[in-house]
Structure formats: C-alpha cells, structure tokens
Amino acid sequence: MGKVLVISGHPDLxxxxxxxxILKRLEDWSDQVExxxxxxxxxxxxxxxxxxxxxxLQAEIIVLQFPFHWYSVPAxxxxxxxxxxSYNFAYGxxxxxxxxxxxxxxxxxxxxxxxxxxxxxxxxPILELLKPLEQTAYLAGMNFLPPIFTHRMVxxxxxxxxxEAVEAGANEHAQRLVDQLDTLFNDPxxxxxxxxxxxxxxxxxxxxxxxxxxxxxSPQLELNMPEGSFHGHDGFQQWYTLARAQFxxxxxxxxxxxxxxxxxxxxxxxxxxxRVRLQAETHADSVFKGQPINLxxxxxxxxxxxxxxxxxxxxxxxxxxxxxxxxxx
Ligand SMILES: Cc1cc2nc3c(=O)[nH]c(=O)nc-3n(C[C@H](O)[C@H](O)[C@H](O)COP(=O)(O)O)c2cc1C
Numbered sequence: 001m002g003k004v005l006v007i008s009g010h011p012d013l014x015x016x017x018x019x020x021x022i023l024k025r026l027e028d029w030s031d032q033v034e035x036x037x038x039x040x041x042x043x044x045x046x047x048x049x050x051x052x053x054x055x056x057l058q059a060e061i062i063v064l065q066f067p068f069h070w071y072s073v074p075a076x077x078x079x080x081x082x083x084x085x086s087y088n089f090a091y092g093x094x095x096x097x098x099x100x101x102x103x104x105x106x107x108x109x110x111x112x113x114x115x116x117x118x119x120x121x122x123x124x125p126i127l128e129l130l131k132p133l134e135q136t137a138y139l140a141g142m143n144f145l146p147p148i149f150t151h152r153m154v155x156x157x158x159x160x161x162x163x164e165a166v167e168a169g170a171n172e173h174a175q176r177l178v179d180q181l182d183t184l185f186n187d188p189x190x191x192x193x194x195x196x197x198x199x200x201x202x203x204x205x206x207x208x209x210x211x212x213x214x215x216x217x218s219p220q221l222e223l224n225m226p227e228g229s230f231h232g233h234d235g236f237q238q239w240y241t242l243a244r245a246q247f248x249x250x251x252x253x254x255x256x257x258x259x260x261x262x263x264x265x266x267x268x269x270x271x272x273x274x275r276v277r278l279q280a281e282t283h284a285d286s287v288f289k290g291q292p293i294n295l296x297x298x299x300x301x302x303x304x305x306x307x308x309x310x311x312x313x314x315x316x317x318x319x320x321x322x323x324x325x326x327x328x329x
Contacts, residue, residue, distance in 0.1 A: 009077025030311025099141035251280030
C-alpha cells in the first residue's frame with residue numbers, strides 16, 4: 001500500500017490557524033498517513049537523520065506541509081531538507097533512495113494572489129519562487145507533483161482577515177490535497193507497482209501462512225508454473241508448499257522489468273508483464289540439492305482492482321499467474 005509521509009515544517013504548530021487544520025484533516029483521512037511534526041520532534045533543530053530517512057524509505061508519497069516563510073520553506077524544514085537529502089541517499093552514485101517517490105508541496109501563503117504578479121508587491125508568481133524545491137525533487141529523481149497552496153491565510157485580529165475565513169480556506173485546501181492523494185493512491189500504474197513490491201517482499205520471506213497471498217488471489221485462479229498448472233486457492237496452497245520445500249526464506253525477487261496494460265475500457269482489469277530475477281538458497285533435499293539458484297523468469301499476471309473506502313487503496317485480485325523461466329545461471 002502506498003504510504004503517505006507528511007512532514008510538517010511549521011515552526012510552532014501551537015500558534016497555527018491554517019496548517020493545524022490541514023494536518024488534522026490528513027490525520028483523519030487515512031490510516032496510511034504518517035505525520036511527523038518537526039517542531040515537536042526537533043525544537044533545537046537537531047534532526048535525527050536516520051529516523052527521517054527510514055520514514056522516507058517506507059513512503060511512496062512525501063508531502064511537505066508548511067507555511068510560506070520568506071518565499072520558501074521555514075528554516076526548520078530547510079534544516080530537515082539539508083540534513084536528510086544527503087549524499088548517497090538523495091543524490092550521488094548510490095543516491096537513488098528517493099527515486100520514483102512522489103513529492104507534494106502543500107503550503108499556506110499569507111499574501112493575496114494579486115500580490116504574486118509583476119505589478120503586485122510580491123512580484124513573482126508562486127510557482128517561480130518554488131523552482132529550487134522543484135529542482136531538488138528532480139535531482140533526487142522524485143516525481144514533482146503540482147503544488148497545492150492557498151492565499152490569504154494570515155489572521156491578524158481586527159486588522160487582517162477573520163479566523164472563520166482562514167479555517168474555511170484551510171479546510172478547502174485540505175480537501176484539494178486529499179483529492180490529489182486519492183487520485184495518486186489509485187492511479188493504476190502506481191497502485192500496481194506498489195502491489196508488486198509488496199507481493200514480492202512477502203514472497204522473499206516465504207511465511208508459514210499463505211493468508212497474505214490468498215487474499216489477493218481469485219478463488220478461480222489459474223496458476224501456470226514451471227512445476228505444472230494449479231487451480232484456485234487449493235492449487236495455490238499446493239504450489240506454495242512445493243515452493244517452500246525448495247527455497248529457503250530470505251530469498252530475493254528483483255523486478256527487472258514491469259509493464260502494465262489495461263485490458264478493458266472500464267480500466268479495472270490489467271495485464272502485468274514482469275521480468276523477475278530470483279536468487280535463493282535451496283534446501284538440500286529439493287530438486288536443487290542445496291545449490292543456490294539465480295533464476296530469470298517472465299511472469300504474466302491478469303488482475304483486477306476493486307475500489308475501497310475513502311483513504312484506502314484499491315484492492316487487487318490476481319486471476320491468472322503464469323511463470324515462464326528465461327535462463328538458469
Ligand atoms: C517568518 C514569516 C515569514 C513569512 N513570509 C511570508 C512570505 O514570504 N509570503 C507570504 O505570502 N506570507 C508569509 N508569511 C505568512 C505565512 O505564510 C502565514 O502566516 C501562514 O501561512 C499561516 O499559517 P498558520 O496559521 O498555519 O501559521 C510569513 C510569516 C512568517 C511568520
């Protein structure tokens with residue numbers, strides 16, 4: 001499931017009117033959201049780099065939630081960025097850890113829209129002011145999504161705005177944000193890629209229980225494996241028992257190619273073509289006689305996606321699963 005990591009860069013949430021409302025809505029929206037409030041975690045700006053990077057590795061969508069401060073992110077969020085987007089994590093020879101993740105900038109702006117025009121007192125359009133952050137995403141190989149921002153979010157009692165107007169603006173902002181996250185969650189490409197990762201991560205462990213797999217397999221499953229053809233849940237169990245007798249847990253499935261094609265106009269059925277490398281230790285009494293294997297296979301899956309409640313990713317059911325070996329090294 002595509003987990004959403006929200007980094008709150010507000011320096012003092014207790015004093016916030018807008019960001020606090022948006023964060024609350026995100027928290028209520030889905031159990032797939034993890035919110036990290038930097039002001040509470042790091043009041044002295046001492047970022048726990050390891051913890052922050054671990055949280056990012058888990059996520060597929062990263063949301064930076066902040067108030068616009070001097071045409072950029074607040075200093076605390078800049079510190080977070082400077083510390084965590086480090087060499088060999090976000091950039092450099094092995095710096096591919098954020099590659100393919102989606103980045104959403106979600107922020108509140110004090111000035112009105114008209115001020116961010118050539119003749120206005122802020123002169124430059126917001127999107128132009130965001131260029132350093134956009135380029136940061138590109139250097140890290142991230143997918144920079146259209147930013148979500150709302151103007152006139154300052155409330156100065158008796159001087160500027162009303163609290164009701166700011167809260168209404170924040171709620172409307174939060175709705176646009178969760179709508180975008182919902183669309184992303186269920187974008188077929190992203191949803192299936194995420195499912196494929198989860199599926200093979202489970203396979204790598206070869207757990208005793210096949211419950212995880214069965215919940216994603218049709219009772220009418222057609223399973224065509226190098227070991228033979230199997231049908232339905234019983235067939236899968238039979239094959240799974242064989243697989244567990246051959247391979248030791250802790251194997252590694254590496255997806256080298258992945259292609260997804262919609263099979264019907266309603267876009268609920270998909271054909272997925274994969275090339276997967278399996279590296280595994282084998283049991284001494286298996287056909288592999290305890291020799292480690294390095295096996296390249298083509299896989300063809302047919303699957304369907306079923307819509308779930310708000311804030312939940314579509315459920316995936318596999319109907320057909322073919323595995324054809326390519327070579328054995
Ligand atoms: C230090 C500081 C700098 C700010 N800089 C800007 C700015 O550059 N442009 C702007 O439109 N608003 C600016 N503001 C206004 C904030 O963006 C606004 O107060 C905030 O978005 C409101 O969110 P909150 O209620 O969650 O604190 C600034 C506010 C502070 C405190």
